[in-house]
Amino acid sequence: MMSVKKKGVLGDLKESLIQKIFQTSGLLAIIVLLGIFALLLYTAIPAFREVSLKEFLTSSRWDPTSPEKPEYGLLSMLASTIMVTLGALLIAFPVGVAVAAYLSDVASPRVREIVKPVVELLAAIPSVVVGFIGITLVGPMIAKIFNLSHGLTALNGSLLLAIMALPTIISISEDSLNAVPISFVEASLALGANRWQTLVRVKIPAALSGIIASLMLGMGRAIGETMTVLMATGNARAFPQGFLQSVRTLTANIAIELGEVPYYTTHYYALFAIGLVLFIMTFFVNLTADVILEKQKRKLQ
Amino acid sequence: MKKITALIGLLALLLVASLGLTSPASAQKKMIQIKGSDTMVNLVQILAEEYMAKKPGAAIAVLGGGSGTGITAIINGTCDLANHSREWKPKELDLAYEKGVRPRIFAIAVDALSIIVNEKNPIETLTMAQVGSIFRGEIKNWKVLGGPDQKISLYGRQSNSGTYSFLQEHVLNNKNYSPDVKEMNGNAQIIEAVTQDLSGIGYVGVGYLYDEKGEVRKGLKVLKIKKDDNSPEYSPLDKEAVYSAKYAISRPLYQCTNGKPSAAVADFIRFELSPEGQAIVEKEGFFKIGKDLMEQNEKNLR
Numbered sequence: 001m002m003s004v005k006k007k008g009v010l011g012d013l014k015e016s017l018i019q020k021i022f023q024t025s026g027l028l029a030i031i032v033l034l035g036i037f038a039l040l041l042y043t044a045i046p047a048f049r050e051v052s053l054k055e056f057l058t059s060s061r062w063d064p065t066s067p068e069k070p071e072y073g074l075l076s077m078l079a080s081t082i083m084v085t086l087g088a089l090l091i092a093f094p095v096g097v098a099v100a101a102y103l104s105d106v107a108s109p110r111v112r113e114i115v116k117p118v119v120e121l122l123a124a125i126p127s128v129v130v131g132f133i134g135i136t137l138v139g140p141m142i143a144k145i146f147n148l149s150h151g152l153t154a155l156n157g158s159l160l161l162a163i164m165a166l167p168t169i170i171s172i173s174e175d176s177l178n179a180v181p182i183s184f185v186e187a188s189l190a191l192g193a194n195r196w197q198t199l200v201r202v203k204i205p206a207a208l209s210g211i212i213a214s215l216m217l218g219m220g221r222a223i224g225e226t227m228t229v230l231m232a233t234g235n236a237r238a239f240p241q242g243f244l245q246s247v248r249t250l251t252a253n254i255a256i257e258l259g260e261v262p263y264y265t266t267h268y269y270a271l272f273a274i275g276l277v278l279f280i281m282t283f284f285v286n287l288t289a290d291v292i293l294e295k296q297k298r299k300l301q
Numbered sequence: 302m303k304k305i306t307a308l309i310g311l312l313a314l315l316l317v318a319s320l321g322l323t324s325p326a327s328a329q330k331k332m333i334q335i336k337g338s339d340t341m342v343n344l345v346q347i348l349a350e351e352y353m354a355k356k357p358g359a360a361i362a363v364l365g366g367g368s369g370t371g372i373t374a375i376i377n378g379t380c381d382l383a384n385h386s387r388e389w390k391p392k393e394l395d396l397a398y399e400k401g402v403r404p405r406i407f408a409i410a411v412d413a414l415s416i417i418v419n420e421k422n423p424i425e426t427l428t429m430a431q432v433g434s435i436f437r438g439e440i441k442n443w444k445v446l447g448g449p450d451q452k453i454s455l456y457g458r459q460s461n462s463g464t465y466s467f468l469q470e471h472v473l474n475n476k477n478y479s480p481d482v483k484e485m486n487g488n489a490q491i492i493e494a495v496t497q498d499l500s501g502i503g504y505v506g507v508g509y510l511y512d513e514k515g516e517v518r519k520g521l522k523v524l525k526i527k528k529d530d531n532s533p534e535y536s537p538l539d540k541e542a543v544y545s546a547k548y549a550i551s552r553p554l555y556q557c558t559n560g561k562p563s564a565a566v567a568d569f570i571r572f573e574l575s576p577e578g579q580a581i582v583e584k585e586g587f588f589k590i591g592k593d594l595m596e597q598n599e600k601n602l603r
Contacts (some may be wrong), residue, residue, distance in 0.1 A: 230486070235485075239480075
């Protein structure tokens with residue numbers, strides 16, 4: 001009797017210990033996120049002792065080391081970030097969804113076995129390598145096609161980010177296409193629809209929220225990408241006039257300036273304020289993606 | 302709730318521990334950490350290699366990043382020796398003194414800042430005022446200067462660069478750069494861009510103009526500079542003109558320590574200033590330092 005009871009106590013202890021470990025791991029992720037947010041907020045706020053929030057958000061001139069008058073306007077870089085990101089998605093989304101549809105509906109299992117890992121490998125290319133390709137291959141090609149003197153343009157950045165966003169878009173879109181219940185497909189085919197009609201009118205609409213979520217996650221990836229755009233887009237501070245001009249994104253600006261900035265100066269705090277803006281942007285993009293994915297899960301159950 | 306507070310405590314403990322590990326203790330090791338100017342990184346790297354070959358047991362690591370990066374590193378105590386191609390800014394000195402850092406500055410070489418264009422560009426000479434106008438964005442087309450009808454494509458360094466600050470102060474007359482300047486990550490990238498861009502113009506340290514064989518890189522044209530409309534033109538490739546200060550945009554390249562350099566660091570600086578070190582400086586395309594600066598260096602070493 002005694003021994004059994006003892007074992008029970010030990011077992012309970014073990015169980016609650018394991019439970020606590022898992023609980024802590026889960027909590028840790030939340031704490032880290034909140035910690036980063038708090039740190040950003042704490043370091044960003046002092047910037048606004050000298051810079052008005054209005055200047056920060058509405059001025060398009062950023063020149064903190066100017067000998068004339070330091071300026072802290074975010075707008076040009078915000079516009080550049082949005083432009084490069086949207087450009088990337090405009091290219092990557094149609095291609096990504098087409099590849100996902102091909103993988104889930106058309107490709108033979110053998111082809112899929114080869115193509116899928118290759119697509120996933122695409123995600124493993126370091127961003128600095130993609131940037132290098134941008135400088136040496138894609139940039140000069142753009143210069144030649146559009147008859148420009150150089151190819152360090154927003155278009156260059158968009159093309160490269162499109163490549164980097166593709167794996168995310170393809171794999172999540174394909175997963176959501178595969179998650180469409182087979183009964184949907186069978187019903188469609190039974191009603192006389194061919195495979196194309198089934199794909200376009202039944203499967204894609206059913207998987208739409210997942211596909212949109214893949215778009216949002218791809219967008220999150222593109223907004224946050226730093227090294228590639230830093231290398232490929234020329235980093236001119238002017239307000240973007242078009243895809244064939246040099247632009248500087250928010251991420252590139254932080255990477256360029258954080259290394260040199262004297263600590264605890266307005267410039268230093270302002271860079272953290274940019275970081276905060278980026279954090280908020282990617283947070284909402286990812287949150288939207290999550291909400292949409294959750295909705296789809298419930299819809300299909 | 303209790304759990305969370307305990308966890309935060311644990312995290313704080315970890316943070317403190319990790320801070321303890323990365324604090325100056327690691328810088329105290331034998332390895333001399335040098336950081337800063339991109340213009341100087343190759344030169345100092347070669348000086349360090351020669352020095353290490355002569356003194357077994359010496360270990361020196363040289364990093365780039367820009368003059369501002371080096372100066373910030375000295376202020377924050379994350380390197381032993383900073384390379385910088387511009388002087389300290391008053392703001393940086395204030396910050397250093399506030400933190401108890403006492404910079405000691407040594408001039409180790411002289412650089413002639415070179416204005417480069419593509420070799421196909423017909424322009425040969427510019428005045429200082431013209432270079433200033435170009436980089437301020439006031440002159441936008443090569444036609445104005447007698448070149449082809451092409452939009453000028455500007456290449457420059459990032460604001461952490463000493464070269465960026467030097468040009469802004471001495472050639473742009475402390476006015477803002479044009480926002481259209483494409484900011485490249487170092488001298489080598491500017492050279493790469495200008496060799497490809499027919500209407501490009503950029504500025505680099507003189508040491509970067511040469512390839513391994515000691516010849517000016519292909520695809521580049523190094524412009525001659527006039528102080529003003531009436532003065533004669535000089536090229537940064539003309540040694541005599543730089544030594545006699547006829548070439549208008551030359552500047553000393555500096556290193557600095559926090560307080561009196563340690564024995565190991567002082568020994569390396571002495572090597573750099575020795576005839577042997579200065580010969581390397583010249584071989585790398587830069588210029589030897591003059592008598593006055595050398596005397597100042599001696600004082601600072603003591």
